[in-house]
Amino acid sequence: MSNPTLNPPSTMYPEARDAYAAWGVNTEAALERLATIPISIHCWQGDDVGGFENTDGDLGSGLAVTGNHPGKARTPDELRQDLEQALDLIPGSHRLNLHAIYLESDTPVERDAIEPRHFQGWIDWCKDQHIGLDFNPSCFSHPLADNGLTLSSPDEGIRRFWIDHCKASRVIADEMGKQIGSKAVTNIWVPDGYKDVPADRMAPRERLKASLDEILATPTPNNIDAVESKLFGIGSEAFVTGSHEFYMGYAIEKQIALCLDAGHFHPTEMISEKISACLLYVPELLLHVSRGVRWDSDHVVTLNDELLAITREIVANKVEDRVHVGLDFFDASINRVAAWTIGVRNTLRGLLTGLLEPTEELRATELAGDYTTRLALQEEAKTMPIGAVWDEFCRRHDTPVGRDWLKDVRRYEKDVLSTRG
Numbered sequence: 001m002s003n004p005t006l007n008p009p010s011t012m013y014p015e016a017r018d019a020y021a022a023w024g025v026n027t028e029a030a031l032e033r034l035a036t037i038p039i040s041i042h043c044w045q046g047d048d049v050g051g052f053e054n055t056d057g058d059l060g061s062g063l064a065v066t067g068n069h070p071g072k073a074r075t076p077d078e079l080r081q082d083l084e085q086a087l088d089l090i091p092g093s094h095r096l097n098l099h100a101i102y103l104e105s106d107t108p109v110e111r112d113a114i115e116p117r118h119f120q121g122w123i124d125w126c127k128d129q130h131i132g133l134d135f136n137p138s139c140f141s142h143p144l145a146d147n148g149l150t151l152s153s154p155d156e157g158i159r160r161f162w163i164d165h166c167k168a169s170r171v172i173a174d175e176m177g178k179q180i181g182s183k184a185v186t187n188i189w190v191p192d193g194y195k196d197v198p199a200d201r202m203a204p205r206e207r208l209k210a211s212l213d214e215i216l217a218t219p220t221p222n223n224i225d226a227v228e229s230k231l232f233g234i235g236s237e238a239f240v241t242g243s244h245e246f247y248m249g250y251a252i253e254k255q256i257a258l259c260l261d262a263g264h265f266h267p268t269e270m271i272s273e274k275i276s277a278c279l280l281y282v283p284e285l286l287l288h289v290s291r292g293v294r295w296d297s298d299h300v301v302t303l304n305d306e307l308l309a310i311t312r313e314i315v316a317n318k319v320e321d322r323v324h325v326g327l328d329f330f331d332a333s334i335n336r337v338a339a340w341t342i343g344v345r346n347t348l349r350g351l352l353t354g355l356l357e358p359t360e361e362l363r364a365t366e367l368a369g370d371y372t373t374r375l376a377l378q379e380e381a382k383t384m385p386i387g388a389v390w391d392e393f394c395r396r397h398d399t400p401v402g403r404d405w406l407k408d409v410r411r412y413e414k415d416v417l418s419t420r421g
């Protein structure tokens with residue numbers, strides 16, 4: 001599989017393999033398993049959540065992108081070109097996560113009238129790239145979302161519009177899943193809430209529930225439904241209709257996927273801690289791996305404690321078939337292709353760290369009540385030669401090893417991104 005011209009054989013990997021073998025960890029099995037875990041790469045990092053509806057509207061709905069790095073994708077072709085560059089630098093086989101505002105059409109199409117044909121370009125591109133495709137209705141950045149309420153709006157006209165948009169989105173996702181041969185995960189997130197203390201917390205939640213019931217009523221065999229909660233947003237500081245309790249209950253009742261966004265809880269509350277609990281009650285989870293700095297700031301994910309804890313929970317519990325890993329960050333202050341590359345490579349590195357953990361031994365020490373050994377091994381594992389195994393993964397997948405990918409990003413910046421007006 002690997003190309004020896006691009007990446008010559010490593011002298012460090014055999015030593016690392018033997019070091020892990022002495023711990024009872026099989027690096028070859030870890031490398032094989034890592035290659036089976038797709039990351040759903042969010043299109044919206046490539047253009048600051050702009051989309052291609054050709055409107056000059058503000059982002060709004062509590063979403064904010066800061067930074068003005070040159071080279072933002074302005075068209076679907078530019079965004080696909082940028083994604084191809086990032087995919088060249090990311091080992092493994094992944095997925096694209098697309099929002100409805102990334103449709104392609106010569107004439108304006110209202111969101112309640114979107115159809116599969118408006119996304120055929122993306123479907124064909126994913127087929128060419130041999131990657132899966134996930135989808136999201138876009139219930140924000142629209143005049144009918146400006147008052148902060150969509151699926152829970154008391155205005156029946158507004159609520160109907162967003163119900164029809166979400167219904168249309170599921171039809172599109174189902175077609176994506178059918179054509180690509182891999183189910184699309186469709187995530188519903190709405191910004192609904194109030195800036196200040198509501199007089200009625202119940203009625204908006206009843207309306208949101210009724211909207212969702214109608215949206216999900218039609219079976220979509222090639223689509224997996226997910227719902228995403230949030231603690232607060234800009235403009236919905238006092239009340240969010242779709243809170244964690246709301247969606248946790250809803251996902252359990254409907255047996256659909258629950259989306260946990262790492263930035264959508266109290267700052268000390270970790271989604272890594274929620275994975276095992278939620279999986280006892282819902283069939284699947286979607287993760288929005290993100291990094292909140294002091295708030296839901298959607299920074300590029302770094303290889304920090306929470307990322308390591310999230311990825312470790314997935315592989316240690318062997319639930320990668322039930323946990324869909326998606327990314328959700330948007331940083332316009334750095335090169336956008338680099339942002340994707342850093343975020344996905346880190347998520348894979350986190351998964352690999354979990355796969356190289358001596359999980360069975362740790363669990364045995366725990367069951368024996370030997371918490372001293374458990375802590376000692378957890379800490380010693382941190383300085384095992386994971387870097388050499390990660391480099392081997394990159395080498396075998398013909399992607400740059402170590403910092404070499406940055407040269408490609410710089411070249412792409414000079415040749416392509418800097419030419420965009």
Ligand SMILES: C[C@H](O)[C@H](O)[C@@H](O)C(=O)CO
Nearest residue numbers: 044136189228261288328
């Ligand atoms: C654009 C995304 O869908 C959005 O970020 C949503 O997932 C979210 O996390 C809102 O805070």
Ligand SMILES: [Mn+2]
Nearest residue numbers: 228261288328
């Ligand atoms: Mn999210």
